Amino acid sequence: MELRHLRHFVAVAEEGHITRAAERLGMQQPPLSQRIKAIEDELNVQLFRRKPRGVELTEAGRVFLDRARATLAHYDGAFEATRSAARGEQGRLCIGVLPTTLFHPFVPLIIRAFRTTYPQVSVTLDECMRAEAIDGLRNQQLDIAFLRSAIDEEVDLNAYPLLNEPMVAALPSDHALARSGRDAQSLSLKDLADEQFILYARKLGPSFYEATMAACIRAGFTPRLGQEAPRITSALSLVAVGLGVSLVPACMQNMTMNGVVYRRLKGAVQPKAVLMIGLRRGDTSPVVRNYVSLVRKTAKTFRPSEKEAR
Template sequence: MELRHLRHFVAVAEEGHITRAAERLGLQQPPLSQRIKAIEDELGVQLFRRRPRGVEMTEAGRVFLERARATLAHYDGAFEATRSAARGEQGRLCIGIQPTTLFHPFVPSVIRAFRTAYPQVSLTLDECLRTEQIERLRNLQLDVGFLRSKLDDQKDFLVFPLLNEPLVAALPSNHSLARAGRRTALLSLKDLADEQFIIYARQHGPAFYETTMAACLKAGFTPRLGQEAPRITSALSLVAVGLGVSLVPACMQNMTMNGVVYRRLQGAIQPKAGLLLGLRRGDGSPVVRNFVNLVRKTANTFT
């Protein structure tokens, strides 16, 4: 018995009339009658009682109808799920998040937009620093990752630049440059020439360290380096207790911390923090393709 035979049976059961069922199926009445008879012979039971104006299901027919509908629904569901997966509407997506990227309003915004557009895709967020993220992308533990700098490996990865944001100075709240009278005042990097700089993630996410060093050198001074922090939140904690200053992405101003004041920078030297999306080169996953397309499209219009 084939699936199409079950569909023939269901049509007759629902119409209660072989001729009407044949019209619905686009068949001739005699072959459909023969098919129903063949099903009954195969099962060894009577499914319909023939009446002058149609057919009436037997008790066995009603049981078979229930099972036939369930079988057809199962197969139809399997086919649709397969097609949906091929369109990237179902599946899993693991996204790498560097610690500072989640503070940028673009990242949670675009992830929410993807969840709305593809609600049947299971999302996992994995926070990790740059070197960890690259390794997890390489080992198939991550599908995509939000990055802060380009990757040296152009052979295995694709990286799409999305946005740039300025760096701002994070100062202890009792610092002279952070006093109430200077609350709206802008600083130049030269104003920080005598300060001790807190750096973070130098080994595992060196983008900000390299950007800070380059900007200070361009401003005419070599920064005095203080304690090194493993993550940006740890660096801000060190700033809060007065151990130095730090340059951080502007989005970190969304993180309020007692003892820390943020100041924008002015002048010709405006260090920037990039936001990029990385993935394995040649990844043909429809889910990944849909995510990348949505992220790049959103970045073009994000304000």
């Protein structure tokens, strides 16, 4: 018995008439009658009672109809699931997120948009440092990672820039430049020339370290370097206790910390933090392809809020 024979049986059962079932199936009535008889012979049971104006199911026929429908639904579901997976509409996606990228409004926005567009894809997030993200991509523990710096040296990985984000100054709340009455909204980078800078560890976050150094040099001074912090939140904690100042991505203003005040930078020197997306080169996963496509498309029209744009 083949699956198409089950479809023949179901059509007759639902129509209650062999001729109408044959029209529905696009076949002649005699072959369909023969097929129903062959099914009954194979099962050695009577599935239909013949009536003057059609047929009706026997008790055995009703049981067989339930099983036939379930079998066809399972078969059709398997085919549809396979096609859906091939389109990237089902599967799994593990996303690596660096500590600073979690605060960028684009990251939760795009994750929500992807889950809405592809609700049958299981999405998991893994907070990690840059080196862990690169290792995770290479050993296939991660499918995608939001990064803050390029990975050109990694021949098996690609990183695509998405957005440029302004950096802001993080100051101790009792700092003279943080007090009201001294242009409480902005300051020039040159105003920080005599300050000690708390930097994100160069090995862990080279982009922030290099952006800070380059911006200070363009502003006409070499920064006095204080303690290096292993995480951006650690850098802010050091700022909060008065050990120095720091330049951080504007999105970090979303993180309120006692003892820290943020000030936007004015003037010609405007350091930027880059948000990037990294993935394995040549990854053929339809889920990854859909995600990257949505991310890059959304990034083109993304506009930060007034707070992040300042």
